[in-house]
Amino acid sequence: MIFRNLFKPKWKHTDEQVRLSALTTLSVSDVQEQEILKSLAEEDPSETVRLKALETLNQFESWWQASQNEPSNRLKHVASKHVQEAVLGQSEIVISKEQKQNFLESQKQTALLETIALGDQDDELRRYALKKLDKEKLYLDVFIDVTVSQEVRRFAFEQLSSIALYEKALKRLSSEDPFYSLIREELHEMKEAAEKPGRLLKALNLILAKLNALKDKTDFPVIRDSRQKLIAEWDDLKVEMNCLDTEQQATITEKYQKIRNSLDRIIAPLETQWNQAQQEAALRKEKQENKEKLETVLKVLEQQLLAASEVGRDFDQDAFRQNLQAQSSLASQLVLDKDIQVKLVKKIENLFSLLGQMPLVLEKISEAKQLIRSFSEKAVPETIEQLNEHYADFMAWKKQWYKNEKELPLSLPEDLKSEFKDIVSAWESSAQPLLEMQDKSFQQTRRKLGELKRLLSSGKYKSAFGLYRKLTFWYKDLNEKHRQRLQKDWQTVEEQIKDLSDWQEYISTPRKHSLVEEMSQLAEEPMDDPEEQARKIRYTREVWNSLGRSESEQDKELNDAFNAASEKAFQICREYYAQKEKDRACNLEAKQKICAELELLQSQLNDEQAQWGKIESRMSHLSREWKGIGPVDREHVKSLRQRFQSAITPLKVAIQSQQSENKAVKKDLVNRAVALAEHDDVFEAVELLKSLQTDWRKVSFAGHADEQKLWQAFRKANDVVFEKRDTLKASMKAEQQEKFDAFHERLNELEKGVSQVQQVQEQHTHQEAIQAFIQDAQATLGKGSNRFVKRANTLLDKLDKHVRAFEQAETGRCYQTLFNTIGAYIHGANESEAFHSDVIIADWLTETGHSRHDLTLMLEILSDIESPEEDKPHRMAVQMDMLANKHNRGTVDQQDELLKQWISAGAFVESDAPLLERVKVIFLS
Numbered sequence: 001m002i003f004r005n006l007f008k009p010k011w012k013h014t015d016e017q018v019r020l021s022a023l024t025t026l027s028v029s030d031v032q033e034q035e036i037l038k039s040l041a042e043e044d045p046s047e048t049v050r051l052k053a054l055e056t057l058n059q060f061e062s063w064w065q066a067s068q069n070e071p072s073n074r075l076k077h078v079a080s081k082h083v084q085e086a087v088l089g090q091s092e093i094v095i096s097k098e099q100k101q102n103f104l105e106s107q108k109q110t111a112l113l114e115t116i117a118l119g120d121q122d123d124e125l126r127r128y129a130l131k132k133l134d135k136e137k138l139y140l141d142v143f144i145d146v147t148v149s150q151e152v153r154r155f156a157f158e159q160l161s162s163i164a165l166y167e168k169a170l171k172r173l174s175s176e177d178p179f180y181s182l183i184r185e186e187l188h189e190m191k192e193a194a195e196k197p198g199r200l201l202k203a204l205n206l207i208l209a210k211l212n213a214l215k216d217k218t219d220f221p222v223i224r225d226s227r228q229k230l231i232a233e234w235d236d237l238k239v240e241m242n243c244l245d246t247e248q249q250a251t252i253t254e255k256y257q258k259i260r261n262s263l264d265r266i267i268a269p270l271e272t273q274w275n276q277a278q279q280e281a282a283l284r285k286e287k288q289e290n291k292e293k294l295e296t297v298l299k300v301l302e303q304q305l306l307a308a309s310e311v312g313r314d315f316d317q318d319a320f321r322q323n324l325q326a327q328s329s330l331a332s333q334l335v336l337d338k339d340i341q342v343k344l345v346k347k348i349e350n351l352f353s354l355l356g357q358m359p360l361v362l363e364k365i366s367e368a369k370q371l372i373r374s375f376s377e378k379a380v381p382e383t384i385e386q387l388n389e390h391y392a393d394f395m396a397w398k399k400q401w402y403k404n405e406k407e408l409p410l411s412l413p414e415d416l417k418s419e420f421k422d423i424v425s426a427w428e429s430s431a432q433p434l435l436e437m438q439d440k441s442f443q444q445t446r447r448k449l450g451e452l453k454r455l456l457s458s459g460k461y462k463s464a465f466g467l468y469r470k471l472t473f474w475y476k477d478l479n480e481k482h483r484q485r486l487q488k489d490w491q492t493v494e495e496q497i498k499d500l501s502d503w504q505e506y507i508s509t510p511r512k513h514s515l516v517e518e519m520s521q522l523a524e525e526p527m528d529d530p531e532e533q534a535r536k537i538r539y540t541r542e543v544w545n546s547l548g549r550s551e552s553e554q555d556k557e558l559n560d561a562f563n564a565a566s567e568k569a570f571q572i573c574r575e576y577y578a579q580k581e582k583d584r585a586c587n588l589e590a591k592q593k594i595c596a597e598l599e600l601l602q603s604q605l606n607d608e609q610a611q612w613g614k615i616e617s618r619m620s621h622l623s624r625e626w627k628g629i630g631p632v633d634r635e636h637v638k639s640l641r642q643r644f645q646s647a648i649t650p651l652k653v654a655i656q657s658q659q660s661e662n663k664a665v666k667k668d669l670v671n672r673a674v675a676l677a678e679h680d681d682v683f684e685a686v687e688l689l690k691s692l693q694t695d696w697r698k699v700s701f702a703g704h705a706d707e708q709k710l711w712q713a714f715r716k717a718n719d720v721v722f723e724k725r726d727t728l729k730a731s732m733k734a735e736q737q738e739k740f741d742a743f744h745e746r747l748n749e750l751e752k753g754v755s756q757v758q759q760v761q762e763q764h765t766h767q768e769a770i771q772a773f774i775q776d777a778q779a780t781l782g783k784g785s786n787r788f789v790k791r792a793n794t795l796l797d798k799l800d801k802h803v804r805a806f807e808q809a810e811t812g813r814c815y816q817t818l819f820n821t822i823g824a825y826i827h828g829a830n831e832s833e834a835f836h837s838d839v840i841i842a843d844w845l846t847e848t849g850h851s852r853h854d855l856t857l858m859l860e861i862l863s864d865i866e867s868p869e870e871d872k873p874h875r876m877a878v879q880m881d882m883l884a885n886k887h888n889r890g891t892v893d894q895q896d897e898l899l900k901q902w903i904s905a906g907a908f909v910e911s912d913a914p915l916l917e918r919v920k921v922i923f924l925s
Contacts, residue, residue, distance in 0.1 A: 739780055819920045862894075
C-alpha cells in the first residue's frame with residue numbers, strides 16, 4: 001500500500017508541503033477544483049493547508065464557515081478577521097447587503113457589531129447594529145460623531161434616555177451643530193421633568209408646614225387670609241400631582257386633609273371671639289364718633305362765646321342757651337361711655353355758667369393782651385450779659401401769664417395763645433444755649449475752685465497761682481445767683497492767694513539765675529543729638545515758666561537773658577529742622593509719585609485683559625513703599641492720605657471682588673475634585689483631576705484668608721483619588737503578575753511537551769494547544785502577551801521543524817523500500833511482470849511518451865544534479881524539450897510525478913540498474 005499512498009493526487013498527499021504545492025495548481029474558476037479547495041479548507045488535517053485553501057478560495061462564505069467551525073483557534077481568529085474586513089468593506093471580497101444583514105443577525109461578537117455601528121457606510125446596517133447592541137454609550141459615540149449621516153445621528157439621539165448622556169453630548173458638541181439647540185432643549189425638559197417631582201413635593205410640604213404653623217397663631221384675620229391663600233396655592237399645585245406616583249399622591253393628600261380638618265377645628269372658636277371683638281370695636285367706634293361730634297359742637301359754641309366776649313358786644317343769649325339745651329338732650333340720648341357722658345354734660349353746664357361771667361372773661365382777656373404788648377417789643381438775649389440782665393424779667397412775665405390763664409373761666413383766643421407761644425419760643429431758643437453755657441461755666445468754675453483749694457492745701461503754689469488767674473475771669477462771667485453760691489469759697493482762696501503772692505518773687509529769683517546759666521551752657525556746648533537739644537530747651541523753658549513772673553526790674557532782666565540764651569541754644573536745632581523739612585518735601589514727592597502710580601493702576605481695572613496678579617503684586621509693593629516713607633509736612637498729611645485712600649481703596653475693592661470670584665471658582669473646583677472621589681472609573685477620574693489642576697493654575701489668588709485652605713482641600717481631594725488609583729494599580733499589577741506567572745508556567749509545560757514529541761500524529765495536538773495558548777494570552781494580557789506570543793511562535797517553528805524531520809525520515813524510508821523492491825526486480829528480471837501486475841496500478845502503465853533514460857535526465861535536471869559525461873549532449877536536448885513543454889503547458893512536472901512516470905516506463909531490465917542508482921541519489925540524498 002505504500003506505493004498507493006505515494007502516487008495519490010498531490011492534494012491528498014500525506015506530506016503537508018506537497019499538498020501546499022498542489023494548492024497552487026488549483027483554480028477557483030474550475031468548479032471541481034473549487035470543490036477540492038473547499039474540501040481542503042474544511043477537512044485537511046493541517047492548519048497551514050486549511051489556511052492556504054481558504055486564502056486561495058477567498059470567499060466570504062468559506063471564511064464565515066471557518067470562523068464558526070474551525071477547530072484551530074488561531075485559524076478561527078484569522079477567518080474572523082477576514083469576515084470582519086469583508087463586512088466592513090476593508091478587503092477585496094465584496095458581499096451584498098443581504099449577506100451583511102444575514103451575518104449580523106447571527107453575529108454575537110460585540111466588537112464587530114460596534115465597529116459596524118461606528119464605521120459602516122450603510123445607514124440601515126448601522127442602525128441595525130446599534131439596535132442589536134443597544135448600548136447607550138455607543139449611541140452617544142455615534143451621535144456626537146459629526147461625520148455620521150443626520151438620519152443615523154437622529155436615530156442614535158432618539159435612543160439616549162439619561163440626563164448624564166445628554167450632558168456629555170452637549171459638552172462635546174459645538175454650538176453650530178444642528179442638534180445642539182435640540183439636545184439643549186431636550187436636556188432642559190428632562191431636567192425639569194426629573195426635578196419636578198422633588199420641587200412639587202417640596203412646595204406641597206411647604207404648604208402643609210405653613211398650614212400646620214397656623215395652628216400656633218391666635219390672630220384670626222391673619223389665620224383666615226393665610227389659610228385662604230395656602231388653599232389656593234394647594235389647588236394650583238394639585239393639578240400637577242400626576243408626576244408623582246400613586247403612593248406619594250395618596251400620602252400627601254391624606255396629610256393635607258388631616259391638617260386642614262385640624263386647623264378648622266382650632267380656628268372655629270377664634271372666629272367666634274373675633275366676631276365678638278369686631279362688634280365691640282364697632283360699638284367703641286360709634287361711641288368715639290359721638291364723643292368727637294359733641295366735643296366739636298361744644299368747641300364751636302365755646303368759640304362763639306369767646307368771640308362775643310372778646311369784641312365786647314351783646315349776642316343772642318336765648319338762641320345760645322337753646323342750642324346748649326339741645327346738645328345736653330343729645331348727650332343723654334347718644335351711645336356714650338358713662339364717664340364721657342358725665343364729662344360732656346358738665347362741660348355744657350359750664351357753658352351755661354359762663355353766660356353769667358362775661359365781665360370777668362373780658363377782664364382776663366384784656367390782661368392777656370396787655371402782657372403780650374409788654375414783652376413783644378423786648379429783644380431776646382444774645383450774650384451772657386444780656387441773659388443775666390433780662391432773663392429774670394422773662395420768667396416773672398411767663399408766671400403772670402399762666403396765673404391769668406388759670407383764672408379765666410374758658411380758653412384764651414387762639415391768636416393770643418399763638419403770640420404767647422412765639423414769644424416764649426424765641427426767648428427759650430435764644431436763652432437755652434446761653435443757659436447751658438452759663439451752667440457749664442458754673443460747674444467748671446466750682447470744680448476748678450475745689451481744685452485750687454487742693455493745690456493750696458498741698459503746697460503746689462505755682463500751679464495754684466496759674467489756676468487762680470483763670471478763675472478770676474470765669475468768676476466775673478457768672479450771674480449773680482451763681483456768684484452767691486460760690487462767694488464763701490471764693491473769699492477764702494482770695495485771702496490765701498494774697499498771702500502767697502508776696503513770697504513768690506523771693507523764692508523764684510535764685511532758681512531763675514540757675515536756669516539762665518544752664519541755658520547759656522547749652523548754647524555754648526550743644527548736645528550731639530539736635531532732638532535731645534530741643535527737648536532740653538523745651539523742658540528748661542517749662543521750668544522757667546513754672547516760676548511765674550513779677551513786675552520787678554530784676555525779673556525783667558533775667559527774662560531777657562534767658563530768652564537770648566534760649567535763642568542761641570536753639571540755633572543748631574533750627575538747622576536740623578530745616579533739613580528735616582527738606583526730607584519731608586522729598587517724602588511728599590515720593591508719596592505723590594506712589595499715588596500717581598496707584599491711580600494709573602486704578603485706570604487698568606476696566607481693562608478686560610487686566611492681569612490681576614500683577615496689579616495685586618504692584619499694589620502690595622506700593623503699599624509697603626508708602627509705609628516705609630518718612631513723614632511729610634502737617635498741612636499735606638490729610639490731603640495726601642485722602643488721595644492715597646482714594647487711589648488704593650478701589651484697587652482693594654476690585655482685587656477683593658476678583659479674589660471672591662477666584663474663591664468661588666476654586667471652591668467649585670474643590671467640590672468637583674471631591675466628587676471625583678466617588679467616580680466609578682478611577683483612571684477617568686485621574687484624567688479629569690489633571691484637567692481640574694490645569695484649571696486651578698489658571699485661577700489667580702483667592703485671598704490670604706482662603707487661598708491656603710482651598711489649596712489644602714483641593715490637594716486632599718486629589719490625594720484621595722490618586723491613592724485610589726495607586727491602590728488599584730497595585731492590585732491590577734498583582735493580578736497581572738499572577739496571570740503572567742500562570743501563562744509562564746503553562747508555556748513551560750508546552751515547551752516540555754513539544755520536546756517529547758515522537759510521532760507526527762502528536763504534532764496537531766501540540767500545535768492546537770500552542771495556538772489556543774496564544775489566543776488566550778492575547779485576550780487576557782493584551783499588549784503584555786507579546787513576549788509569550790513570541791516564545792509560542794518560536795515553539796511552533798520548533799515543532800514544525802521537529803515534525804518535518806520525522807516526515808522527511810518517514811518519506812526517506814518509503815523511498816528506500818521502493819528502490820530496494822525495484823532493485824530486487826531488476827536483478828530478477830523474470831519477475832518484473834509480476835511487479836508490474838501485482839504492485840503497480842494499471843493506470844501507472846499508461847504511455848508516458850518518455851523513456852526511462854529520458855526521465856532519469858529530467859529528474860537530474862529538475863534536481864540540479866550533474867549527469868554522466870556521455871549523457872550531456874542528450875541532456876541538453878531533454879532540457880530544451882522540458883522548457884518547451886513548460887512554455888506550452890504553463891507548468892513543470894514535479895519529482896514525484898516524474899518518478900511515477902519513471903516506474904511506469906516499461907518492465908525493468910538489467911540495464912536499468914545504473915539508472916536506478918542515479919535516481920536513488922536524487923531521492924535519498
